[in-house]
Amino acid sequence: MNSTDLLVLATCLTAVLILCVSMLLLKVVAVFAKESADPTPFSTEEEKRQRQKAFDEVAALKRMEPSIFTRLMGLKPMSEERNLIMEHEFDGITELNNPTPRWFMALFIGSMIFAVVYLFNYEVLGFGQTQEQEYVSELEQADLDKIAFLSNPVNAKAAVNESSVVLTKDAIVLKSGAALYANRCTPCHGEKAQGIVGPNLTDEFWLHGGTVHDVFKTIKYGVPEKGMISWEKSISAQQISDLTNYLLSLQGSHPAGAKAPQGEQQK
Ligand code: HEC
Numbered sequence: 001m002n003s004t005d006l007l008v009l010a011t012c013l014t015a016v017l018i019l020c021v022s023m024l025l026l027k028v029v030a031v032f033a034k035e036s037a038d039p040t041p042f043s044t045e046e047e048k049r050q051r052q053k054a055f056d057e058v059a060a061l062k063r064m065e066p067s068i069f070t071r072l073m074g075l076k077p078m079s080e081e082r083n084l085i086m087e088h089e090f091d092g093i094t095e096l097n098n099p100t101p102r103w104f105m106a107l108f109i110g111s112m113i114f115a116v117v118y119l120f121n122y123e124v125l126g127f128g129q130t131q132e133q134e135y136v137s138e139l140e141q142a143d144l145d146k147i148a149f150l151s152n153p154v155n156a157k158a159a160v161n162e163s164s165v166v167l168t169k170d171a172i173v174l175k176s177g178a179a180l181y182a183n184r185c186t187p188c189h190g191e192k193a194q195g196i197v198g199p200n201l202t203d204e205f206w207l208h209g210g211t212v213h214d215v216f217k218t219i220k221y222g223v224p225e226k227g228m229i230s231w232e233k234s235i236s237a238q239q240i241s242d243l244t245n246y247l248l249s250l251q252g253s254h255p256a257g258a259k260a261p262q263g264e265q266q267k
Contacts, residue, residue, distance in 0.1 A: 003134075017107070020073075023069075023073075024073055027069075027073070027075070031078075052082060055078075055079050055082075056079075058079070059079045072103070073101055073103075074099070074100075074101025074102060074103065074104075075101075076098065081096060084096040084097045084098060085097075157238060158236065158237060158238050159237060160237045160238060160240075160241045161216075161220075161237060162213050162216045162217040162220060163213060165212055165213060165216045165240075165241050165244060166212065167212045167245065167248060168245055169245075169249065170245075173241075173242050173245050173246075174242075174245060174246050174249050176239070176242040176246075177242035177243045177244070177245055177246025177247070177249075178246050180235065180239055180242060180243050180246070181193070181243060181246055181247070184231075184235075185198075185243075188227070188228075189201055190255070190257075190259075192250075192253070192255030192256070193247065193250050193253075193255065194255040194256070194257050194258040194259060195258060195259025196259070197227060198227070198228060199259060199262045199263070200258050200259040200260075200261065200262070201247050201250065202250045202251060202252070202253045202254065202255055202258065203251075203252075203258065203261050204251070204252075204261075204265050204266055205261035205262055205263045205264065205265050205266070206263045206264060206266050207223075207262055207263035207264075208223065208263070209266065210248075210266035211266070212244055212245070212248060215244045215247055215248060216240055216241060216244045219231050219240050219243055219244060220232045220237075220240050231243075
C-alpha cells in the first residue's frame with residue numbers, strides 16, 4: 001500500500017465519519033423540533049407520574065426496542081430519559097446524564113494515540129519519510145530515471161535539445177524536415193525559405209545565430225514578440241532537430257526573390 005492508497009483510505013474514513021456525525025446532528029435537530037412543537041416540561045410530581053404512565057403504556061404498546069442506529073450512536077430513547085435525570089435541579093431545570101458514546105471516545109482517544117505514534121515515527125525515530133525527505137528522494141529518483149532513459153539511444157534522440165542537437169546530412173532527416181517545413185513554415189518564410197514576413201533562411205545572415213544550436217533554439221522557443229512562434233509545444237524535439245538540419249541544408253541555395261539579408265553574417 002503506497003501513500004496515495006493510504007490517503008484515499010483516510011479520506012473515505014473521514015467521509016464516513018462526517019456522514020455519521022451529520023446523521024447524529026439530524027437526529028438532534030429532529031428532537032429539538034419535536035420538543036419545541038410540543039414541549040414536555042416537568043412540572044408537578046403528579047403530572048410527572050401521569051406522563052410516565054402514559055410513556056410506559058406507549059412503550060408497552062410498541063414494545064419499543066432501541067433501533068440499531070440508536071444503539072450505535074449510544075443514544076437513549078426518550079422513554080428512558082427519566083432514568084438519566086441527574087440529582088441536581090435548578091428552577092425546575094434538570095440535567096440528563098448522557099455520556100459521550102463509546103464509538104466517539106474510541107475515535108477521539110484513537111486519534112491521540114495515532115498522533116503520538118505518527119510523531120515518533122516521523123520525527124523521533126525517523127522510520128518514515130517526511131514530506132521534505134520524500135520530495136528530495138523523488139528528485140534523486142527522477143535524476144536516475146533520466147540518466148537511465150537517456151542511456152537508450154532511441155530516447156536520447158527523441159529528447160534532443162539545443163545543446164545536444166547535431167548537424168547531419170542524413171537523407172531521411174532532411175526529407176522529414178522538408179515535409180515539416182512545407183506544412184508549417186512556408187506562410188512566413190516562403191516555399192524556398194526565401195523569406196516573406198519572416199527572414200530569408202537560406203543566406204548567411206542570422207538575427208539569432210546560425211549554428212545548429214542557435215537555429216534549434218530559435219525554432220524551439222521562437223521570438224514571440226517579433227512574430228516567430230515557439231514550436232516546442234506543437235512539434236517534437238526530434239522534429240525540431242529535423243527542421244534545423246533541413247534549414248541548414250538550404251544554406252547558399254539562393255532562391256528566386258530572396259529577401260534582403262537581415263542580422264549578422266555567420267559562416
Ligand atoms: C507566423 C509567421 C511565422 C511562422 C509560421 C514561422 N516563422 Fe520563423 N520567423 C518569423 C519571423 C517574423 C521571424 C523573425 C524574428 C525576429 O525578427 O527576431 C522568424 C525567424 C525565424 C528564424 C530565425 C532567423 C534568423 O535570422 O535568426 C528561424 C530559424 C525560423 N524563423 C524558423 C522557422 C521555422 C522552422 C518555422 C516552421 C516550423 C517557422 N520559422 C515558422 C515568422 C514565422
